Amino acid sequence: MAVIFTATYTCNGGFKLSELMHKFKRLDMNIVVDPVSGSIHVVDDIVYDILDYYGSYNNDDIVNFLRNKYNEDDIKDAIKEIDELKENGAIFTEDIYKDITNVRGDSVIKAMCLNVAHDCNLRCKYCFASTGDFKGGRKLMDFETGKKAIDFLIKSSGKRRVVEVDFFGGEPLLNFDVVKQLVEYGKEQAKKNGKIIKYTITTNAVLLDDEKIKYFNETFTNVVLSLDGRKEVNDNMRVRIDGSGTYDVIAPKIKKFVESRGEKEYYVRGTFTAKNLDFAADALHIADLGVYEVSVEPVVEKDNKDYTLKEEHLEKIFSEYDRLAEEYIKRYEEGNPFSFYHFKINLDNGPCIRKRLQGCGAGFEYIAVTPDGEIYPCHQFVGIDEFKMGDLEHGIVEKEMQQNFIESDIYKREECTKCWARFLCSGGCYANNYNINGDINKPYDLACEMQKRRFENAIAIKAYKLLKGDDNDKKI
Amino acid sequence: MKHIVTINKATLKDSLKKPGCGECQASCQSACKTSCTVANQECQY
Numbered sequence: 001m002a003v004i005f006t007a008t009y010t011c012n013g014g015f016k017l018s019e020l021m022h023k024f025k026r027l028d029m030n031i032v033v034d035p036v037s038g039s040i041h042v043v044d045d046i047v048y049d050i051l052d053y054y055g056s057y058n059n060d061d062i063v064n065f066l067r068n069k070y071n072e073d074d075i076k077d078a079i080k081e082i083d084e085l086k087e088n089g090a091i092f093t094e095d096i097y098k099d100i101t102n103v104r105g106d107s108v109i110k111a112m113c114l115n116v117a118h119d120c121n122l123r124c125k126y127c128f129a130s131t132g133d134f135k136g137g138r139k140l141m142d143f144e145t146g147k148k149a150i151d152f153l154i155k156s157s158g159k160r161r162v163v164e165v166d167f168f169g170g171e172p173l174l175n176f177d178v179v180k181q182l183v184e185y186g187k188e189q190a191k192k193n194g195k196i197i198k199y200t201i202t203t204n205a206v207l208l209d210d211e212k213i214k215y216f217n218e219t220f221t222n223v224v225l226s227l228d229g230r231k232e233v234n235d236n237m238r239v240r241i242d243g244s245g246t247y248d249v250i251a252p253k254i255k256k257f258v259e260s261r262g263e264k265e266y267y268v269r270g271t272f273t274a275k276n277l278d279f280a281a282d283a284l285h286i287a288d289l290g291v292y293e294v295s296v297e298p299v300v301e302k303d304n305k306d307y308t309l310k311e312e313h314l315e316k317i318f319s320e321y322d323r324l325a326e327e328y329i330k331r332y333e334e335g336n337p338f339s340f341y342h343f344k345i346n347l348d349n350g351p352c353i354r355k356r357l358q359g360c361g362a363g364f365e366y367i368a369v370t371p372d373g374e375i376y377p378c379h380q381f382v383g384i385d386e387f388k389m390g391d392l393e394h395g396i397v398e399k400e401m402q403q404n405f406i407e408s409d410i411y412k413r414e415e416c417t418k419c420w421a422r423f424l425c426s427g428g429c430y431a432n433n434y435n436i437n438g439d440i441n442k443p444y445d446l447a448c449e450m451q452k453r454r455f456e457n458a459i460a461i462k463a464y465k466l467l468k469g470d471d472n473d474k475k476i
Numbered sequence: 477m478k479h480i481v482t483i484n485k486a487t488l489k490d491s492l493k494k495p496g497c498g499e500c501q502a503s504c505q506s507a508c509k510t511s512c513t514v515a516n517q518e519c520q521y
Contacts, residue, residue: 038488042481078479089486096489111502160499344516347484351517354496356488359514361502378503423488424515429504455515466483 017055020092022420023048026322026460027329029467033459035420036093040347041085042463046070046078054082055092097353098411107361107406108158113368113379114149116141116178117170122204122246124238126273126299126307128435132170134370134383140175141371146182148392149369154193156395164221166200168368168379173207183219200224204238205250205257213257221265225254228270229282229296236275237307251289258291267341270296273307277316280324287331287338295341298450302436309446318453325457329464342451345424345458356410359426363389363405367396377405380431387434405430408441415443421452497521 022033023043030048032041043051049069053062063075085091118139120132132138150165157163165186167179179201186197200222208225216223227250228234235245254268268291272279283296298317301308309317324340331337350356360366363377370382373392381387390397410416410427425448430440432447465471499520504513 034486036488037486038484038491039482039486040484042483044479047479074479081477081479084477085480085482089489090482093486093489097492100492107498110498162499164502341516342513344513346516346518348487349519350487351500351514351519352491352494352496352521353488354491354494355498355500355517355519356514360504365498365502424513426514451513458515463483467481 017092018051019418020094021051023051024456024460026456027325027464029460029463031456031460031463032091033420034091034093035423036095036097037089037091038347038423039085039090039093040459040463041091042467044078046074047082050075050078050082054079097357100354100357106158107364108160109153109156109365109367110160110162110361111164111166111366112149112153113166113168113366114141114146114182115168115170115368115370115379115382116146116172116175116182118371119174120169120171120204121174121206121240122171122238123241123243124204126237126271126301126305128300128380129170130383134170136370136372136383139371141178143178143181143185145369145371145373145392146178147185148373150182150186150189150197152369152392152395153197154189154195157195161194162196162198164198164200166202168202171204171206172201173203173212176207176212180215198222202226204246205253206246208250208253208257210256213260216257217260217262217264223257223261223266225250225257225266225268226270227251227254227268227286228272229276229279229285233276233282234270237271237273254291255289258289265293267293267295269341270294271299272296273299273301274309274313275307277313278320279317280320280327283324283340284327291338293339293341297342298447300432300435300444300447311446314446314449317450321450321453321457325461328461332465342454343458343461345455345462347459347462353423356423356426358409359428360430362430363402377401378431380429380435384434404440412441413443415445415448419448419452421448421455424455425451491519494519494521 024031030043032043049066050062053065059079063072066075118133123131153163172179183199190197198221201220202224205225228238231247234247238246268286270282276282279296283294286294298309366378368376368379368382375389375391376382376387389401396402410422416422416427428443432444433442434440436444501517
């Protein structure tokens with residue numbers, strides 16, 4: 001005789017209970033995330049299995065489902081514990097943030113990407129900046145334009161005290177003298193205006209030398225150095241104008257830089273493509289060079305190139321992230337740790353919910369300035385005519401475009417509204433969305449899937465370390 | 477609890493008490509430069 005179970009479908013604002021939480025297995029743990037409250041639980045197999053039915057079936061049905069697998073009293077006991085979590089607002093929490101009015105009318109520009117060089121000494125095959133010139137001709141920013149940019153930043157930053165200038169390109173070291181002049185000018189202006197300017201730079205490291213290393217260590221808050229990983233991987237993509245690889249030149253310089261950097265912030269950052277889907281080996285290779293702060297990012301390419309990431313690559317990419325997390329823990333246990341940028345997660349002192357409704361401030365808190373003094377919402381929009389917001393002479397004149405960025409938050413996107421990771425990624429990257437889907441509010445689903453896998457691993461690593469008694473958030 | 481270990485409490489809900497001061501990082505600008513990850517940032521309030 002067939003057993004008929006009574007379904008008690010529970011509706012919470014249009015969601016099934018199972019849609020209000022996320023569970024996954026990783027690093028030999030069962031992990032349950034309550035996205036809205038921010039609660040995270042490590043549970044045993046009984047609870048993990050019960051959660052497949054909880055809220056959709058009554059307790060007797062759940063016991064019937066699982067009695068062949070677990071002891072009946074244990075099942076009832078586990079259900080009571082889930083009940084308790086629910087009563088305490090630590091699981092199945094309904095979204096209570098939708099009605100927060102996210103007033104950003106008082107936002108100020110607090111960070112500027114200064115494209116001091118629309119030129120590059122490399123011709124990396126995947127370059128989003130069209131090998132350095134952003135499709136606008138190869139040119140360097142002059143000192144006068146840079147000064148105006150810093151003046152604009154200070155003027156536009158309102159009462160905010162700390163602002164950031166990131167020297168970018170192209171390759172900013174092609175214009176190193178202007179970088180140094182601008183840092184000096186920025187120091188003077190910051191002092192006059194009661195500001196602190198933090199300087200960062202993103203470089204391919206080809207022109208890095210002892211003088212520059214010393215200068216960056218003394219003056220720059222953060223330095224981002226590009227290296228894709230293993231020599232054959234790096235040299236396949238990161239090539240000079242004559243097509244030759246760069247690994248042999250940059251790897252020793254990066255090692256030297258890292259050895260001299262002390263406790264100051266830096267990242268050695270690579271890009272992975274369909275050509276190196278085994279990218280965990282590249283992240284580990286960078287770590288093996290003595291680099292602690294490792295970041296390896298997926299390439300963003302909409303055209304059908306031989307290196308373009310596609311949906312069919314996802315399973316392999318997931319397994320690589322998982323493998324990297326396992327190796328992360330192995331090295332942590334062996335006393336030889338490294339950090340992976342996308343496995344960092346700040347659970348107990350992360351940004352407040354207001355920040356999490358809209359992660360990126362492109363266009364209203366962050367702008368990019370070109371060598372000609374044009375203003376764009378961020379470095380990835382540079383050179384796209386419809387995203388030119390204004391210039392240093394006239395300021396931001398495309399107010400309607402700016403408003404589109406200001407008003408964009410996770411609730412503007414159907415895909416985000418139901419996503420368990422919405423308060424962790426906070427809506428993702430406008431530029432990626434535009435580049436792939438032609439709409440800043442249309443999420444790039446491949447990036448979403450990769451991001452979610454990274455978050456799962458970040459949470460699992462954090463859970464592992466917390467269960468070991470290591471609760472130092474900043475070391476993750 | 478015998479079956480559940482809570483490793484992080486309702487920190488997000490608690491953050492509603494914060495004013496949203498805006499002192500935190502604006503974008504991906506000083507880290508990876510290609511994707512904004514908010515969850516790894518630190519609250520500056």
